[in-house]
Amino acid sequence: MAAGLARDFNAHLIGLGAEAVEAAYMADPYSSLMTAEWIVAAQDQVAARLKEAEETFRRDAAGVDLEWRAMQSFPNAALVEVSRAADLIVVGAVARGASNYRTANAAEVVMGSGRPVLVVPEAGRHLRAANIVIAWKDTREARRAVADAMPFLLRAENVVVQAVCTDDDGVESAAFQANDVVAALRRHGVAARPGVTTARDEDVVKELYRIAGLNEADLIVAGAYGHSRLAEWAFGGVTSDLLHRPEHFVLTSH
Template identity: 40%
Template structure:
């Protein structure tokens, strides 16, 4: 497997250069076509203090501002991408999450920043994207211009999502100097060690040597991140939402912690 079409998703309110440069690096590394995308939407209108809604005027002003910013992002993307990299541009005035999800059908990998808070009209909802895109997502560390992926932490849990993530991440894992497969579980049952051994064997069949680690603790995103930093990992590979998304966001969970952490690259599949 190789990534032959990569989307670089640019947030309308973030500086574009770091993510574009990161996308260029990946496109050159994998010999891929690079697609730059950006979108934002006009939020629903509310009445003024006088009870009046300037619908046409307000919406047109906001739409014009969005279109101006999209044009700026396109110009920056086209300025930065060298002629040696096959590329194209796409933009829309609509929900950025929906636009990116729909565009992902033509890509092997989505590269995006860590989101933009609660404003879903101007930034991608990473959780919804993970559930709906049907493609692996690389969430770039804040302002990073490179993905070295020399030490990769694979967060293992015997779920469909984790299996999918490992298969999707094979191009990164194959290029790593060190791969560590870790699972967190209070149960020391032999089946857990067996599943770790099976994943290590799977990777070995692909020419990837990995060591395994069982951490006898409850699955916790902050502990996982601390372990990643302790081994100096620069990429975490994980499945997204081993539990339901509602449960994860209501009570916290590994996926939520990883999405909210911008200090390391995160690769997710669902």
């Protein structure tokens, strides 16, 4: 999918393979030699998997201006580090609780990288982005996401700035905001129009998917709303669902 995107935008593609060696828990204090041998064997296994990943990447991205980087490191940290060389990070969606030794968590990456992150749903193979839904909320994160998505928005045929209100009292204000965003996008040449609907808190994501379906949109642009809680990030329900269980491509920023 990332290779197709690189072709569409004539972009440079960096493939990153990263996996950390899982810690060995040895109960016997005299087993240091066994532990050392285990670590060497585990490192060899990781290196072999990274080599296999490189071969797959080069095969699938053949013909693209590309490079490959590999690290024996936690994937989240590796992506954040390499993000300095990128305009956009492309990651696959992973369920909560997946091993952070071998998989990257889009939520962690978007909060730490300072770059927009494109989350690919499980069945995602090619992003057309002819029709796009912007999940509008009048926040810094949403404004950042719209700005970061501009290369996609300018190429789109139809962009819906969709505000989903959780009560009827906010409809008028949301409509004003959506129209404001639409006017700004149109000044940049984006074919945008507003949309405002209501839904219960727990149904906001379903409503966004419904709007995307009505507009045959395969991309949702949304801010990543979260805050640091000690050594982890805590996210609201909408952000969590969009990043961990996406039914469409999701471009998000923080």
